[in-house]
Structure formats: C-alpha cells, structure tokens
Amino acid sequence: MAPLSILPGRIRIESTLVAGRRDIIRSFEQRIMETPGTLEVSVNHRTGRILVRYDEAVVSRDLLCETISAALEALRFGELPLPPHPDHSGSRDREPAAAKHTRNILLDMAAHVLLPKPFDLLVPALGVLRG
Missing domain, CATH: 1.10.287 (Helix Hairpins)
Structure with missing residues (x-):
C-alpha cells in the first residue's frame, strides 16, 4: 500500500479492496477513526481512494498507515462488520x-x-x- 499523496496532516491512498464496495465504507471509516488523532476519513467507493486527515501532534503517519493496512486486511478476509442498514421506512x-x-x-x-x-x-x- 503506497500512498498516492502525502501532505502535512493528510494522506491519500488507493486500494482496489474498497472500490465498488459501498456496503462496507461506513465500517471501514469507523475502524480508521478509532485511531486517536484521526480527524476525518473519506472513502470513495467509485475510485477506491481513501483520504485521511489527522493531527500530526497526536498520531504519526506510520501508525496511521499501519491502521489503514490492518483495516484493509480485515476487509480482505471478511473480518470487517457490515453496518446496520438505515431506516428506509418512507422509501x-x-x-x-x-x-x-x-x-x-x-x-x-x-x-x-x-x-x-x-x-x-x-x-x-x-x-x-x-x-
């Protein structure tokens, strides 16, 4: 997993594991947000890109990359829980x-x-x- 873009407090990664997987995006984002110092996680299921904004004073880029890798591995082996569906009673x-x-x-x-x-x-x- 090589980052596409690294800026201070921001990292962008691309993974085929999240591309086309709209069903797991919320769980994947929550898994990464559990890391202290993570400010925002945005996953685009169409492109497979993952954008993470974080506080450099709290979490290192290396630790964040390890967390993302672990979440991707959990996704690969089906260990990432699917979130409950929102209520669509009016639909x-x-x-x-x-x-x-x-x-x-x-x-x-x-x-x-x-x-x-x-x-x-x-x-x-x-x-x-x-x-």
Missing part, C-alpha cells in the same frame, strides 16, 4: 412486492371511480404515481 423502493401491488390496485380503482373513462386514458401521470 417506496423498499416496499415489499405485495404492498406495491396493493397500492397499484387501489390507485387503479380510484382512477376508474373518480375519472371518466376517456379522461382516464388521457392522463399518463397515473403511471408515474404507481412508481
């Missing part, structure tokens, strides 16, 4: 199929009762409401 994408189907039936019934038939055919927005 339609997380609805079960039965709930979506029921909602679509209710929208169809309401459209047929409330709208005259010719007008019902002219309203393409009903398809958008269905999701």
